Amino acid sequence: MPVGRQASEPAGVTSRVWPSGGQHLWPSGGSSSVQSHARGHLVYAATGVLTVHTDRGTSVVPANRIAWTPAGSTHRHRAHGDTDMRVVFLAPSLAGRLPDRPAVFLATGLAREVVLALSGPHHHGGTEPGYSRSARARLLRVLVDELREAQEQPLYLPEPRDDRLRAMARVLTETPEDNSSMAELGRTIGAGSRTLSRLMRNELGMTFYEWRTQLRIHHALVLLAEGHDITHTAHACGWANPSGFIAAFTHLIGSTPGRYRAGRHGAADSS
Template sequence: MMQKIRHTSVAPTRTQRLASGGEIDAHRHDDHQIAYASKGAIAVTTDAGSWVAPATRAIWIPAGTVHRHQAHGELDLHLVGLPATDNPLGLDKPAVLAVSPLLRELIVAYTHDPDNDSPPHLRLRAVMLDQLTISPEQPLHLPVPTDPLLRELHDVLCGDPADNRSLDDLGRQIGASARTLSRRLRDDLGLTYPQWRTQVRLHHALLLLADDVPVTAVAHRCGWSSASTFINVFRRAFGHTPGTRPTA
């Protein structure tokens, strides 16, 4: 559980820079918030898991959610606060959203001058909200299991995403059979072990890429047999190759 939780009634709208590894500590606010990194990757962590977003994605944080931010790579962070009554996608849990080139520019422009109440700025906000309503949710959530055995397995995999041992071997380490672990994974997370391990690996791959680790090294450190295999898995998950970056 997170400690020393700050409560900020109004979710701020602003642009700020964070060094790689920089954090915004655990807090909550009464508004919704969108966190978008136009440079680097932002990770948002709650008790339910972690959401990570490179510069083609944004993270939706519902009102009241206790969360913290962490920067991976040099981060240009854009935060958009929205009243609890403004929920374009009707989401009540954190989610990662696709960011189109247009939405990217709208967020960057809107957070550049957050205190501007001029009619053009308000129209910009309205278009931004319209674009959010058509932003599909993306599978970039790494859930944290509630089951104690699965939490042990989670710690092993996150400690070394390249660990290629079978579920039988991992089960012997933590004192459970592969059948038991498989059943609990289905009950707790709705995933098979290979599906969950792939999510762990993709999550870590995004963070390494944000720190400019070469694609081949990322593939090796996250357990893929070759860079080409990693690229294919990454493309299927995210719709683009690992080296793709948005235009400035």
């Protein structure tokens, strides 16, 4: 990454970086160091799937979404499947128009093309993409306008603060196929279902069903990126049959898992 605190670049990563952003080609399973930046930045996976981990939660970034990480947020990236990661940094004047927390947005066709143009390999002297400063400023304004108009996507999973919710999150993350009820999980971790419901509502702003479904879809995106078929993915994520998985996936992602896995998952599928 071009700005901020970081360790040396992980082995196997090919990068083109400059002050305004850049491109990182990650092998499947590649992970960045823990880092933070003085400016907020957007990341987009032109191919593959990214997860962005912060101390506030995890964002999953398939190829029809753009993730936002505010300035100063400690974070790391991980690639699932061979991943072409694009990065665009924003000046404070533009960053102030986006949320002050991590978020995931729909990548409209225009937003996607702007990110690719600003982070592509066509650059002068290896320092910046081939646009004048004023042209880049105009493109960045268009990009932020597109994101503000796009619906924020439910692909950001907040990190629980309460120890009881953290314990339940560990169980659900390690065994997403587990169909235990909230009451059954509560007995395992020593908390009542009424208490857990209140904590989830207050801390996470969602129900147990919504939380577990999002967590499972996160896991499904990773499995699909790693080449697993739909039936295996459905069962590994807790669905008894593929049809229920397909319905939940389509509702959350805006594309069937079959179309997504085949690569036909651009913004047009998510409108």
